[in-house]
Amino acid sequence: xxxxxxxxTFKSFADSxxxxxxxxxxxxxxxxxxxxxxxxxxxxDSVVKELSxxxxxxxxxxxxxxxxxxRLESFTATFExxxxxxxxxxxxxxxxxxxxxxxxxxxxxxxxxxEHHMKEVRTGLLxxxxxxxxxxxxxxxxxxxxxxxxxxxxxxxxxxxxxxRLSQYFISGGQTSARLEVLVSLLTND
Amino acid sequence: MxxxxxNDSGNIxxxxxxxxxxPAEAVAAKIGSVHAQFQxxxxxxxxxxxxxxxxxxxxxxxxxxxxxxxxxxxxxxxxNELRTMFKHLKNAH
Numbered sequence: 001x002x003x004x005x006x007x008x009t010f011k012s013f014a015d016s017x018x019x020x021x022x023x024x025x026x027x028x029x030x031x032x033x034x035x036x037x038x039x040x041x042x043x044x045d046s047v048v049k050e051l052s053x054x055x056x057x058x059x060x061x062x063x064x065x066x067x068x069x070x071r072l073e074s075f076t077a078t079f080e081x082x083x084x085x086x087x088x089x090x091x092x093x094x095x096x097x098x099x100x101x102x103x104x105x106x107x108x109x110x111x112x113x114x115e116h117h118m119k120e121v122r123t124g125l126l127x128x129x130x131x132x133x134x135x136x137x138x139x140x141x142x143x144x145x146x147x148x149x150x151x152x153x154x155x156x157x158x159x160x161x162x163x164x165r166l167s168q169y170f171i172s173g174g175q176t177s178a179r180l181e182v183l184v185s186l187l188t189n190d
Numbered sequence: 191m192x193x194x195x196x197n198d199s200g201n202i203x204x205x206x207x208x209x210x211x212x213p214a215e216a217v218a219a220k221i222g223s224v225h226a227q228f229q230x231x232x233x234x235x236x237x238x239x240x241x242x243x244x245x246x247x248x249x250x251x252x253x254x255x256x257x258x259x260x261x262x263x264x265x266x267x268x269x270n271e272l273r274t275m276f277k278h279l280k281n282a283h
């Protein structure tokens with residue numbers, strides 16, 4: 001990631017500013033000494049030359065500082081825009097996540113409702129199977145409807161098979177529902 | 191065993207329609223109603239997921255539908271088979 005490196009660069013730069021300020025304080029003392037020499041008439045041409053060169057260096061440094069200040073102002077304004085955009089992006093992500101959570105909850109409800117209806121189907125089928133079983137047993141006990149008995153038996157077996165398939169549905173469906181529930185709880189941190 | 195009487199020839203007459211086929215038709219009607227309920231529940235199970243679902247949930251839902259679709263189709267076929275059987279039962283008498 002580049003941003004941690006940039007942050008380290010800015011920190012190092014801020015530390016350098018502290019060094020420059022410390023140097024400037026020392027240099028001011030030195031300048032005062034030179035000026036004192038000139039004022040007292042003790043200074044020769046070399047002192048004047050040194051002060052003159054120092055003034056030029058300080059002026060060049062000031063120009064560089066002014067230039068840097070303008071660039072920093074521009075950079076700060078740009079960085080604030082980046083930061084605002086980063087906040088917007090974060091809000092979008094959070095909104096997107098909550099929309100995803102809500103959708104996952106809706107899906108879990110949809111599955112739960114369907115499972116409930118399927119349980120009602122199984123109950124209805126078991127009731128029908130019980131009723132048909134009674135009719136088939138009566139027919140078998142009667143003994144006078146032998147031509148119909150195989151048909152009744154076949155239907156009874158088919159209903160039993162269907163009831164068994166419904167039970168299988170609850171096994172496979174239940175497992176998947178459990179996985180969805182885990183997924184939803186992970187997403188919502190419930 | 192249902193009550194019976196004798197026909198003109200003196201043979202025992204059993205009212206199959208009243209005692210067996212009629213109740214079987216009632217069961218067939220109930221199963222028809224259960225089949226409609228099943229189709230409604232099955233359609234709800236394989237219905238498209240709500241919008242806004244993330245990729246992981248979409249994949250989980252697709253997995254869920256894939257697993258159950260085959261079972262639901264088989265059960266639907268079994269209900270239709272039962273309907274046909276009940277029709278044949280009436281003709282068999």
